[in-house]
Amino acid sequence: MPEYLSPGVYVEEVDAGPRPIAGVSTSTAGMVGVTQRGPTTGKPKLVTNFLEYQTTFGGFLPEPDPAIRDAWANNPAEGGRWWLFPLAVKGFFDNGGQRLYVKRVVSGAAGAATGTLGTGLVSAVTQDAAAGAKTLQLGHLIGFTGADEITVFRGSDNVEIGTTTITAYSSTGRVTLGTPLTAGVKAARGDYVQTAPRDATPSLRFSASSPGSWGKGVQVRIQPSVSAALPALPDPDEGPLVITALTAAADRDAASIQVTAVPGLDPDELPGDVWILVDERRFKVTVAQPADGEVTLTFPEGTTHAPWAPGLTVRRVRRANAGAGPQLRISGSGRLYEGAVTQLDTGDKLTTLNVVSIGPDDVVTFDADTPELVFETARVRLVESTVDTRFTDPGGGSVTETFRNLRLTGDAPGTVAGTLASQSRLVRATTLDGISTDPTEFPTPGTGSWLTLADEGSDAFDGLTVADFVGADGGSGKRTGIVALEDIDEVAICAVPGVWAGTVESALVTHCEQLKDRFAVLDPQDGLDIEGIQAFREPFDTKYAALYYPWLVVNDPSTGQFVEAPPSGHVIGIYARTDTERGVHKAPANAVIRGIRLTDGIAQDVTKRHQDLLNPRGINALRFFPGLGQRVWGARTLSSDTSWKYVNVRRLFLFLEESIDEGTQWVVFEPNDEPLWALMRQTVANFLTTVWRTGALAGTTADEAFFVQCDRSTMTDDDIANGRLICVIGVAPVFPAEFVIFRIQQKTREPQLV
Structure with missing residues (x-):
């Protein structure tokens, strides 16, 4: 109750009427299978198109070695063709699917590719230079002193081009060489310089972000970089900033120059040493007493300089320190x-x-x-690192990443290890005992600039088992296999494409039956005849799954050949398409199958006589009809209970139950009395009325379509005393017109008397 303790105006918000229930999504799918790459830890990843799937999980998988292939493909009880999983994902999106959560399955023996860096100082050549050139443009000068002996290497084969010495440098990375280049250098070839032989002491280890042989195609490069360039501040005793200009031309190597007298150039007010900046060069000078509006600046004996024109800017530069x-x-x-x-x-x-x-x-x-x-023109550059990664998918496409301004050591956010762990799709990093923050001992590969992760990466498909598909429950975010789909409440349809192992399909059905908010599509073994598919169906009795026969013929883009693919991916896509276009109450049947071979896209021909045997057993046929194309021609579950024999009826109730469950959470702990019961009845009735108006419920009126009871007739005093609110709901689902029957009889014309 609000409190009114003092006079005044009180504005209050009051809830009025029932709260709306929003229908949950029924077209979000979840799949479990073997992928080329991608995360193996954490929750299943959402992909919304096949390109996004390829970016995260890689492309199509090659057929494994014959021994591994035959061990799985020729096992009728616990086998499968799991390498066809990407084709099933493509079939899902080809047939109208929009949201898919994918959980990657890997062998317990699979390992991630790795590579270890030593130490050294390397800088890439960023601009071509011909033989005989005395300047060179480098990517950075971090770790250099400005007077270094360097060795130039050819990047394509790491062959030494020559050795020379840096005699001068600029802030842009252009260096002047003591001896000219003996051969030309090319930036595109990856040419580079180094200051000393590299040390093999391990400093930093990179590994692929997930297990698999795919990681052997990953390359990584780490370079020192400047995160900030900060100017030095002048010593307070150095006086104000002074800028003047030449009043007369100065000859080459002139001993003194004349500049305009300005405040701050009085010799009596200046410190002992005065330095000026002319034409980007710094000179020590002696300041003479001003006369006639001019000041004479005299250079030390032996100073050389270029000729200067009148009006050239002369700036006094102040010291930033009074000594080392x-x-x-x-x-x-x-x-x-x-x-x-x-x-x-x-x-x-x-x-x-x-x-x-x-x-x-x-x-x-x-x-x-x-x-x-140290003068005020000096710059203090914050040295950190930049990591570049790249990977080219054998099936097409590539991934490149760049991470800047990273600290070299530690594993907190902003460090190399911490940033790659949270942001990179390709690599992870581990700092080793040999790492140093000294730029001259920066992590560097043994040769070249890029490190290829060529060690230890393995798919270990020979160790893959059905248990890897079933998965284990390690808690939220740590589940694997089918069990991991529990982490995603939005999943409404699920499958393990290409795997017909009884252990796996039983686990998938159990998963749906326990959660009671999703439906499974099962794949039979490929190549079964009519008797074989009937025998395959016999062990199942569930209202939470459906079985489709036979397999489909699709094009494998990685080989350009037509192969047989499991139907579950395509069928789930049709489920999603039907839900979006018509609603979950519409049977996902009599729908064209997309993404398969235009002719003979169904692996085995199923005739009407064949389906006369399959349909009563709950085996949904995929058939070809001349003029109508290749279609799904069945909508039955695997249940022996005739009340739940239709897929759309089962999925409609899943939709209603989940929507009401999520939309009435606000009721918990409310006062359990008549006002709440009335509000509950109205809330559920409003939702069911909306569902009825979409055509999902049978009946010409809402009263014929459903009823909602929540009153003393549904609850006893004992229920109320024990905190139970019981609401009884009845709905009349629409059933599909599975058998369309026209009865035609001959009508005899009766004579009429005039």
Whole structure:
């Protein structure tokens, strides 16, 4: 009850009338099967088209080795053709399916492909250069000093091209060489340079994100990269910023220049050493007393420079430190963190420094002294890493990924290991004891720049068993096989395409019977004759599953050949299409089968006389009709109870039960009395009226279609005292017109008397 304790206006929201019940989806499917790749842990993954399936789980599977193939395909009791699973998924989407949850099955002996990096310092050539060139464009200079001896390699075969020395560099990565190149280099070929021989000490291990031989096609590259470039701040005692310009032309190597007098160039107010920046070069100068509006700047003896024109900008650059020391004031120091690796670029030297602490006023303390002279033009670059991955699917298509600004060590978010674990579809990373944050010992493959994960990857199909399809219950998010479909409440139709093993199909039926909110489509063994399919059907008696016969003929895009495929994937797609176009009450039959061979798309011809034997036993036939195409011609469950012999009736009740269950959760713990009962009756009646109006229930009026009782006639005092609210609902489902009968008789013309 609301409280009214003081005078005033109170605005309140009051619930009025019954709460609506929303019908649940009936076209969401779940499938369990062997895929080329994809996650094996966690909940089943949703895919909404076949391209998305290929991106997540890979393409079509090749037929396994004859020994493995025959062990499964020739086993009538516990066999299957599980390698046809991708064809079933394609059939689902070809026939109108829109949402499919896939759970990958792997052998318990399957292993993920791996590869281990050593250490070294490598930088890729990013621009072609001809033989004799004295400059080279590199991808990065992290770990370099600016005066390094480098060896140039050809990327295609890792053959050494030559050795030279860096004499100068620019912030863009272009370096000047002491000796010209002895041969041309090409960026597209993957040419690169390294500063010293690589060390084989293991530093970082990459592994494929899931088991299987597919991982041997994965390549990964990790490179040092700059996450932020932060300017050094001038020492407060250095005075203000001063910008002036030449007042007269300066000859080449002139000993002094004349600049406009501006505030801040008074020699009496300047520190002992003054430095200027002219044409991107830094010079030490002596400042003469201003006279007639000009200032004379004199260079030390022996200074060389280019000729300069009048008006050229001359800028005084201030020192950022008063001598070598472990501290610098850095603008944007909040981007740094303790333990961060940085590279200080003073314009003539590159120095690697590790951050020890970040204090007030942007003062950063490093683990070593900075160079003697650091100016405000210097940049402190935060060094982290970039990981690139790539994979080309043998069946077509490719996946590439790039992850930037990653810390090298640790497994938290933002690190190489943590980021790949949460975001990469291809690889995982593990740091090893030999890893170092020193850029000169960066994780590097033994040769080249890319690491191919060539070790240990195996599908181990010879160890695959029916137990892998059934799965195990390890709790939410940790279930495997069929059991994992329990994690997805939205699944309404499910199958294990291509597997006819009794253990697997029994587990699938049990799964549906226990959850009571989904329906299974079973596959028979391929190649069965009429007597064989009848024998196959005999062990089943369930209202939660249907069986379709025979198999279908489809094109395998990976080989270009026509192969026989299990019908369950195509049939579930027809279920979903019928639900979307007509409703779950419509029998999913007399529907054209899409995605199969245009002629002879059904593996065995089923005639009317054959179906006369199959239909009463609950075996749904797939048939060809001239002029009508290839169609599903049956809609019966595997139940011996005639009340539940039709697929659409069983699935209609699943839809009603699940919708009412989810739509009335608000009733729990409400006061169990007449107002609640009335609200319950109205809530359910409104929902069933909507269902009736869609044609899902029989009857010319709502009263003929259903009834809802929730009152003293459905509950005793004992029920109420024990917290039970009992609502009795009766509905009249529509049954399919399975047998359309026209009775025609001859009518004799009777004479009429005039």
